[in-house]
Amino acid sequence: MKNLLVEMQQWVRQYIKSFYTDDADIQENIIRKEEHTDYVVKISGELAKYLNLNEHDILLAKMIGLFHDIGRFHQYTVYRTFNDRISVNHALYGLSIIKDLPLLKRLDQEDLQVFKFAIANHNAININESGNEREVFFAKIIRDADKLDIYRVLEPLIMPDDGSEYSPIFVQGFLKGEQCDFAHMKTTADRKLVRLLWMYNINFSWTMQKLIERKYADEIIKKLPNNEITKKGEAVLRAYMTKKAKGF
Ligand SMILES: [Fe+2]
Secondary structure (H helix, E strand, O other), X not given: OHHHHHHHHHHHHHHHHOOOOOOHHHHHHHHHHHHHHHHHHHHHHHXXXXXXXXXXXXXXXXXXXXXXOOHHHHHHHHHOOOOHHHOOOHHHHHHHHOOOOHHHHHOOHHHHHHHHHHHHOOOOOOOOOOOOHHXXXXXXXXXXXXXXXXXXXHHHHOOOOOOOOOOHHHHHHHHHOOOOOHHHOOOHHHHHHHHHHHHHHOOOHHHXXXXXXXXXXXXXXXXXXXXXXXXXXXXXXXHHHHHHHOOO
């Protein structure tokens, strides 16, 4: 399993390099996703260790991290966007790219199913209910690892308050303490809120502790409209985050 991960890392490295280009915009985005992949592998391993998984399963979690965004490179090169709604579902697209990869055939059947399920579900609004316990567990790991690193990537890109308001459906979600469907996103304020409310989708206390330590929520909240809704929603969110970080 250890050697397999090393070989997979070499393959992914080469695969990503094949997208390197003189086009500055594409190159920048390929590099951004390459770095994201490296971080997500690392975070997946740390989280799996924290969860007391055995060595085999820690390696499996890292493999899932390694391939979770493999569809991104082709997606950006062809469509020049990471927006799945106007291009392709990058998770399923990624799985179709690697479906005949000989390295994957070296995983046993059960691990391969877990691997595919976790990747297919890493970007869904919710994890598909068809998954068995082990599949869902690994999907939760990649979803947390991915979000923790996405907050790092997004932090410098969060737009300052531009005076826009929240759409009504987002106000509801914010005050109730729920995730919002980004399909309803209309304003800059909505966009920031969608990101903030991913906090409600974090699975493990370890991830929440890291998110709090790194102050990602604070940075977004600072840039939200300065009004009563933000104050109330923030209080609901902070209470939730504190509880979640303690393991409730
Ligand atoms: Fe992804």
